[in-house]
Amino acid sequence: MSTTGLARMITRVGRIAEPAPPAPPLLAGAEVFGGSVDVRFINAGGCNDCAQEVMGAFGPVYDVERYGIRLVASARHADVLLIVGAVTRNLLEPLLRTIEATPAPRFIIAVGDCAITGGAVADGYGVVGPVSSLVDVNLEVPGSPPEPAQIVEALRRMTGR
Amino acid sequence: MTGQAVVIAVVQLALLIFVAPLLIGVIRQVRARLEGRVGPGVWQPWRDLRKLLGKNPVHAEGSSWILTVGPLALVLSSLLLCVLLPLVGALNAPMIPSDLFVIVSVMLLGVVALALVGLDAGTAFGGMGSSRHMTVAALVEPTVLLAIYALSIPAGTSTLSVIVGARLRDPAIIISPVSVLAMVALAIAIMAETGRLPVDNPSTHLELTMMHEAMVLEASGRDLAWLEVGSWLKLAALLGLLGNLVAPWGIVTDMTLWSVLLGIVAVTAKILLLGVMLSVGEVFLAKVRLFRVPELLAGSFTLALLAVTASYLVA
Numbered sequence: 227m228s229t230t231g232l233a234r235m236i237t238r239v240g241r242i243a244e245p246a247p248p249a250p251p252l253l254a255g256a257e258v259f260g261g262s263v264d265v266r267f268i269n270a271g272g273c274n275d276c277a278q279e280v281m282g283a284f285g286p287v288y289d290v291e292r293y294g295i296r297l298v299a300s301a302r303h304a305d306v307l308l309i310v311g312a313v314t315r316n317l318l319e320p321l322l323r324t325i326e327a328t329p330a331p332r333f334i335i336a337v338g339d340c341a342i343t344g345g346a347v348a349d350g351y352g353v354v355g356p357v358s359s360l361v362d363v364n365l366e367v368p369g370s371p372p373e374p375a376q377i378v379e380a381l382r383r384m385t386g387r
Numbered sequence: 388m389t390g391q392a393v394v395i396a397v398v399q400l401a402l403l404i405f406v407a408p409l410l411i412g413v414i415r416q417v418r419a420r421l422e423g424r425v426g427p428g429v430w431q432p433w434r435d436l437r438k439l440l441g442k443n444p445v446h447a448e449g450s451s452w453i454l455t456v457g458p459l460a461l462v463l464s465s466l467l468l469c470v471l472l473p474l475v476g477a478l479n480a481p482m483i484p485s486d487l488f489v490i491v492s493v494m495l496l497g498v499v500a501l502a503l504v505g506l507d508a509g510t511a512f513g514g515m516g517s518s519r520h521m522t523v524a525a526l527v528e529p530t531v532l533l534a535i536y537a538l539s540i541p542a543g544t545s546t547l548s549v550i551v552g553a554r555l556r557d558p559a560i561i562i563s564p565v566s567v568l569a570m571v572a573l574a575i576a577i578m579a580e581t582g583r584l585p586v587d588n589p590s591t592h593l594e595l596t597m598m599h600e601a602m603v604l605e606a607s608g609r610d611l612a613w614l615e616v617g618s619w620l621k622l623a624a625l626l627g628l629l630g631n632l633v634a635p636w637g638i639v640t641d642m643t644l645w646s647v648l649l650g651i652v653a654v655t656a657k658i659l660l661l662g663v664m665l666s667v668g669e670v671f672l673a674k675v676r677l678f679r680v681p682e683l684l685a686g687s688f689t690l691a692l693l694a695v696t697a698s699y700l701v702a
Contacts, residue, residue: 229671232670232671233671236421236423236670239423240423241420241423241424241425242422242423242424243423243424243425246425258438258441259438260434260437260438261434262431262434262435262437262438264435286422286423286424289424289425291419291424291426291427292419292424292425292426292427293427294427294431294434297592298592299591299592299594299597299600299604300604300605300607302445302604302605302606302607302611303604303606303607303611305438305442327445327447328445329442329443329444329445329607329608330442330443331442
């Protein structure tokens, strides 16, 4: 796209982000972050529908970045691990190692029914179990898949903004 | 004169420590607004820093003391830059040398420290980032040297504070072809040196396209905070230098309380204005392919070389 075309689009579109709903209460223990949370997204064996919704939450419409929440590229930078999917055998060890690589204090959010109970794939031969059976989960976002607004609300409970 | 220069240096240090996170906040906020987002506010980098400084780092198995010392070395080199460069004031004192070669070597100290941090944990992406970082540094430093050398010819010295002072006394130098060529070359070199678009994308999550980000992948907690502060300070200091070379007005040359206050306001305004321009410019730019980065930097080197040649032809 040409520079002028892009400039025209920026002025025409203006603000895409929806107005912010009222802030949910801060999760106990999350006050150490002081309004700044870095999130590492982990797909431990999901079908990518929850992943799509998470991407929606970080997109310009739901704009979770306005509450001080950012996606980061490394578990070492993260405060919160956002895990989707029932854990498959192949991803069990990478998941545990990622959690180990994250500096404390860290919080784990399980997103979607598969991560919480195993969902439709709970009895699959490749599935070890839901995330909550393998690691301590601090916050659960039920739904198959949950709406971006629910994911945004769970993340806002980490920053309190 | 030396006492006054020390006071100015302390003022610069305190100011830059305050302005650098604010600059990053402004850059991110402007970008968020242009993307249709709301943005986290200009004070978000302060919150990030406060949180990171409170976290104990996790070190990879087999990593050494470099991972702890490297970030501090980067911060130290950036703080030295803030002291040495003529930002608030252009007082020339031998105790605080703002000589071109001193500046470039102090900058290189930080570059090498960062590259060592990237190599230390022995990860694939860290090593790749370090090698790219050193490639860019090797191409950028000659351009910085040559561009400022071209600027130094009208002033007759390679001391940056004297160069800025000369431009303040005789503003006609600023719009001479030599100066314009050198400024463009210097601006491109600074963009590359501080890891901005089109050379490096500071907000990428794709490991294969990373340079600066790839080196800090293994750093966490406090170490990461120092790495961030180091690169923010460097960006703020270099933008301040660029601002003072383009528009030297407001810089302190004689020491009074009012002139120092004016100097503080002027350099803050210049840094933030350049930050906004940088942010707006970056929305319209894509990262160039890695193999085309040397072409871009060779282009800026050519501009610097032309500037030096022209300065001999004109003078």
